[in-house]
Amino acid sequence: MSTDKYWKQVNRTLLVKSLAELCYEQALIAKDEGAGRYSVTLKSGVIYSFKGQLTVWDWLLIDAQTIERQFEGQALPADDAAQFFIDASEDLEATSSTLGNLLHELANTLVADVVLLQKREGLDAQALATLPDEQLQCLLDGHPKAMVNKGRIGWGAQEFNAYGTEAAQGVRLLWLAVRRDLAVSGNSEQWDWPQLLAESLDEAQLQQLDRACREKGVSWQEFLPLPVHPWQWQHHIRQHYAQQIFRGDLVLLGEFGDSYLPQVSLRTLSNLERPRALHVKLPLTVLNTSCYRGIPGKFMRCGPALSEWMQSLCDRDEQLQLRGTGILQEVAGLHVPHSHQESVEGTPYRYRELLGATWRQSPAGLCAEGERHLLMAALLQKDAGGKSVAAALIEASGLSVEAWLTHLFDATVVPLYHLLSRYGIGLVAHSQNLTLVLRDNKVVRVLLKDFQGDLRLAQGEFPDRADLPESAAQVLDQLPANYIIHDLFTGHFVTVLRYLSAQLMTEIGLGELEFYGVLAKVLRRYQKSAQQDNADMTERFQQFNLFRPHIERVCINRVRLRQGYDDSAERPVPIVGGDLTNPLWLAEQESQQNQPETASALEA
Structure with a gap:
């Protein structure tokens, strides 16, 4: 398949997805023209028509090969997703600023989707179904409900190729030493900090880390170990936490340990070399699927205890026990608040979620x-x-x-x-x-x-x-x-x-x-x-x-269109539309x- 055909295919797929979700969320109205054909007439004068099937969810399954864009008496195949959003901007009540940023997310998503199409070429469903979970996650299209689900505002081509899920490249983590009184932390009694280090570093690497600690005057009695994503360090931590770094309260020890594979959620990393080892979840201050992918600090102290309690429910409850339900426990968490940002009431939430880590059990180990x-x-x-x-x-x-x-x-x-x-x-x-x-x-x-x-x-x-x-x-x-x-x-x-x-x-x-x-x-x-x-x-x-006969229709895509891309103190909250049967x-x-x-x- 030529690269132009890939480009047209991902555009058409995303256009169909967006049109269907926006009609489902009642931001647009699809008119039934009969004989399985529908049309969406926009305030711009553009009409999108297509064959489709209305599902039990009041959601259209659109035949991507039949979608046409009609304007001023001319009907052409529709394969430009950006043009669709421009055509529909007045109907979607999107400001020019919101539309511009949405097109940014759209472009990033389309480029990633082309990469996925190329990587899946030659793999049929049977082959996909037999791949190890960690490998298959790097081939998935991602959230079906979020229109532009690989927006990743803040990343360029280099970051996509190095750290994106579809790139399937191993990432080696940087390790910091954080003075204990700066950190909010919690860990299971079964997991102490030396054990957490050993989940990422072999014996030789642990010795290298110890030498780095001695050279930099770090004692684990006074400090805690914290992995950080190399992109997050380069673009945010070095600048935002400069005061703590210059004071010696936050010490960069260097790059150590195993390579990690980004999973479909982007910020969760699985150990490439030891699949049964703990996963590490790290903040990445990029805007992706509606919010910045940070880690809130308020859950750090309670995460391990909550996970253990949830597992205890699975162990003692007859219904859960019968079904073998289990928990991927968060065995430890660590967060470093930003001293100045925390003192600002209403500061954008992304500044409260910059630096931390969660360690979670790998499903391979269970x-x-x-x-x-x-x-x-x-x-x-x-x-x-x-x-x-x-x-x-x-x-x-x-x-x-x-x-x-x-x-x-x-x-x-x-x-x-x-x-x-x-x-x-x-x-x-x-x-x-x-x-x-x-x-x-x-x-x-x-x-x-x-x-x-x-x-x-x-x-x-x-x-x-x-x-x-x-x-x-x-x-x-x-x-x-x-x-x-x-x-x-x-x-x-x-x-x-x-x-x-x-x-x-x-x-x-x-x-x-x-x-x-x-x-x-x-x-x-x-x-x-x-x-x-x-x-x-x-x-x-x-x-x-x-x-019950009816349920409320909860809408996520309209939130971004209504709220725009301005910073906010809280994460976006969904909008409720008309009822569903x-x-x-x-x-x-x-x-x-x-x-x-x-x-x-x-x-x-």
């Missing part, structure tokens, strides 16, 4: 013999022919699609719903926060991660979480039940299952309501079991009702119509 791990985001990845990794795994498993999905839902959705209903714990479980464990190509359990801002608590009395560590209770957000349920509805159903159900409908003809009918049966079976164990769960299932409710309604004598296992 897999038994015969098991392998896979980021849930990988299920959605398609090859050049449009076949997905999910379809390849279903074929390889030898199971029917319904049986395979039953395993998937029981291993993933049920634990998330159980944590919500019994403990009032909401996890924003998008596809990059869920690691699937597979055996014989079927999903047998899930590993949960990323509790820094993606774990919230429901308000109210939940006796079963009474032993939540106080350090965590003080910093975790508490929200009403009707808000927290969206961590599952929007965070998982809309952000993951919406795409998976559409993909399987397109590929293998599985009806969307059949897909959600399987999910409904799995959830009803779980509810019946949980009620037998605990009568109080009936009231909880009414409080967190997944089967709940596919779970629809699936049960259809089932009851087909079998009127069968009553629901539990009244919604």
Whole structure:
């Protein structure tokens, strides 16, 4: 394929994605012209027309090969994503400044997408499905919901080629020594700081580090070790923390240790040389998928205790134990506040998240013999022919699609719903926060991660979480039940299952309501079991009702368009649009119509 064809293909793909998401978020309106054709008329006078199919989520599946741009009586194939945003800017209420910055993010995303197309060439879905998780993450398209998901404002071509996920290049970390009284830190009793160093450095490298410490007068009784991404050091830490560096409170020791591979989340790094070693999550002050990718300091002290407590729930709770649910524990965290920025009320949040690290368990270290791990985001990845990794795994498993999905839902959705209903714990479980464990190509359990801002608590009395560590209770957000349920509805159903159900409908003809009918049966079976164990769960299932007829439509892309790119003291907050008809409710309604004598296992 010529480079021009690559460029047109990624433009057309991103244009289709953006048009579909903006219509879903009700920023644009698609008119049904009949015979499966739709049109979007913009205030600029431009019309985009295409063939498409409206899904159960009120979201359009657009045939990319049919999209046309009509203007002043001329219709041409549409393959310029930037032109689309220019055409739609008035409808999107985007200022010139917002549009200019959006086009910057768009250009970065398109260039990265071309690289991914080239790297996946020759790899069909079966080949992708057999790759090790860490390698496959470097080939994934990324967030399906965020329009410009590789914006990375702050990086140029050199950084993309050296540190971008799709570059798949090993990164060696710089190590700092931080005076203990400057740092906010926490670590599990099972992990002390020498052990954390040994996860990244072999014996010879540890000796080199010790020599550097002696030369620079660093004693680990007074200092703590802190890895830093080389780009973050060069572009932010040397300047922002110059006072601490000149005073000798922050000491650069040098580059040491193993090479690390950037994962799909960009700032999480896996050990290239020792896959079972701890992952390291480092701040990168680049704007990517709606916010700057820093690390908030408020979770550092409680992270290890919260992780341990979550794992204790998995170990002692019968429903979680039955499903083998596990936690990728954050075993240590360290944050260095910026003394001056912290004293400025309302300072941009990115200045509060510049320097720190989180150490987290590797899924490779938690897999038994015969098991392998896979980021849930990988299920959605398609090859050049449009076949997905999910379809390849279903074929390889030898199971029917319904049986395979039953395993998937029981291993993933049920634990998330159980944590919500019994403990009032909401996890924003998008596809990059869920690691699937597979055996014989079927999903047998899930590993949960990323509790820094993606774990919230429901308000109210939940006796079963009474032993939540106080350090965590003080910093975790508490929200009403009707808000927290969206961590599952929007965070998982809309952000993951919406795409998976559409993909399987397109590929293998599985009806969307059949897909959600399987999910409904799995959830009803779980509810019946949980009620037998605990009568109080009936009231909880009414409080967190997944089967209500309508759910709120939560919009993320409109946030950036409305807020623009100005600095803010807090991370962006989603916007709520018009209601959606709940596919779970629809699936049960259809089932009851087909079998009127069968009553629901539990009244919604």
